[in-house]
Amino acid sequence: HKGNHEHYMQKEIHEQPESLTTTMRGRLIRGGTCKAKTVLLGGLKDHLKTIRRSWRIVFIGCGTSYNAALAARPILEKLSGILVTMEIASDLLDRQGPMYREDTAVFVSQSGETADTLHALEYALQNAALCVGITNTVGSAIARKTHCGVHINAGAEIGVASTKAYTSQIVVMAMLALAIGGDAISNQARREAIIDCLFDLPNKVRDMLKLDQEMKDLAKLLIAEQSLLMFGRGYNYATALERSLKVKEVALMHSEGILAGEMKHGPLALVDESLPIVVIATRDACFSKQQSVIQQLHARKGRLIVMCSSGDATAVSRQKYSGSAKTWHKGSLKCQKLQKVHLSATFQKKWIT
Ligand code: UD1
Ligand code: M6R
Numbered sequence: 001h002k003g004n005h006e007h008y009m010q011k012e013i014h015e016q017p018e019s020l021t022t023t024m025r026g027r028l029i030r031g032g033t034c035k036a037k038t039v040l041l042g043g044l045k046d047h048l049k050t051i052r053r054s055w056r057i058v059f060i061g062c063g064t065s066y067n068a069a070l071a072a073r074p075i076l077e078k079l080s081g082i083l084v085t086m087e088i089a090s091d092l093l094d095r096q097g098p099m100y101r102e103d104t105a106v107f108v109s110q111s112g113e114t115a116d117t118l119h120a121l122e123y124a125l126q127n128a129a130l131c132v133g134i135t136n137t138v139g140s141a142i143a144r145k146t147h148c149g150v151h152i153n154a155g156a157e158i159g160v161a162s163t164k165a166y167t168s169q170i171v172v173m174a175m176l177a178l179a180i181g182g183d184a185i186s187n188q189a190r191r192e193a194i195i196d197c198l199f200d201l202p203n204k205v206r207d208m209l210k211l212d213q214e215m216k217d218l219a220k221l222l223i224a225e226q227s228l229l230m231f232g233r234g235y236n237y238a239t240a241l242e243r244s245l246k247v248k249e250v251a252l253m254h255s256e257g258i259l260a261g262e263m264k265h266g267p268l269a270l271v272d273e274s275l276p277i278v279v280i281a282t283r284d285a286c287f288s289k290q291q292s293v294i295q296q297l298h299a300r301k302g303r304l305i306v307m308c309s310s311g312d313a314t315a316v317s318r319q320k321y322s323g324s325a326k327t328w329h330k331g332s333l334k335c336q337k338l339q340k341v342h343l344s345a346t347f348q349k350k351w352i353t
Contacts, residue, residue, distance in 0.1 A: 110152075
């Protein structure tokens with residue numbers, strides 16, 4: 001039941017602190033007598049050795065599930081040292097792309113029933129790859145046909161737009177990376193930092209959700225727009241793609257997620273005083289590069305909405321808003337001149353860093 005919420009998507013967005021906790025329950029272990037921090041994925045424990053011997057790990061999915069895998073890829077690459085590639089299920093099938101028995105193919109699907117992903121699974125089975133599922137729906141076709149896997153345990157997702165499944169999928173793939181990476185001494189500090197961040201994640205999401213009203217206010221400013229660009233890089237390239245998918249699907253507005261590193265190779269031509277652009281600039285390895293992207297966009301008088309980590313409002317805005325820019329809530333909500341206002345909102349956003 002959707003309770004006090006207007007629709008299921010809203011309910012599911014607000015459920016994330018609980019769904020993320022359930023995803024990690026019994027799998028991420030900290031403290032106890034030995035104070036060790038470990039990961040236990042029951043569905044994979046008998047297969048980890050085979051996965052570690054793989055020639056590559058290939059993530060396969062569609063839409064949001066693909067984006068979740070893209071967000072998790074850097075952690076898996078770093079912790080496992082194994083080549084990690086990405087396939088959109090329909091494209092793999094269109095190309096009849098290479099798939100070998102030395103591959104581990106990881107199928108990511110909330111429903112576990114998506115036809116393209118299921119067909120790609122059948123293709124990988126025919127090619128004798130080890131097939132691993134990351135699914136939300138127990139008993140679904142993909143959960144049944146994969147050799148092994150992990151249920152994300154996010155609870156039923158009823159809204160058509162995938163929301164809480166996305167964050168639980170990323171968390172499961174981060175745990176998968178920890179499990180495959182094993183306890184190599186060289187990774188110890190990074191492993192412990194990731195585990196601590198995962199434990200902290202539900203609280204961070206709870207804090208994020210307190211910005212709900214501010215986000216609704218911002219949405220009112222943008223609803224009449226034709227288009228919305230999202231710039232991200234590193235982990236947040238996937239965030240940019242996923243957000244633009246949501247804007248298309250839910251707001252029925254054109255939106256494009258752009259890898260910020262590609263900005264000067266074409267997309268910069270689109271930047272002007274009217275097109276709103278969201279830039280994700282959280283405190284991760286790409287922060288300083290994103291600061292320079294913001295400066296370049298500002299030099300072109302881009303209409304920016306910067307999403308940054310807590311406390312970084314100055315670090316992402318000092319140079320750029322000294323001119324005629326107004327803050328979005330000061331400038332437009334009160335006077336309602338939506339089209340004329342130069343947006344420069346800065347939000348506090350935390351992500352897995
Ligand atoms: C399992 C139980 C859980 C119980 C726990 C206790 C189920 C569904 N889960 O959770 O209720 O509390 O043991 O130890 O009974 N699988 C696939 N493909 C997929 C997803 C999963 O083959 O896409 C397989 C797994 O390899 C595993 C089984 O399904 O054999 C259950 O997976 P999962 O629910 O993730 O395992 P546990 O977390 O151990
Ligand atoms: O159930 P699946 O995760 O396999 O679905 C894949 C996509 O169809 C799905 O994520 C779609 O992109 C969402 N509706 C987006 O919100």
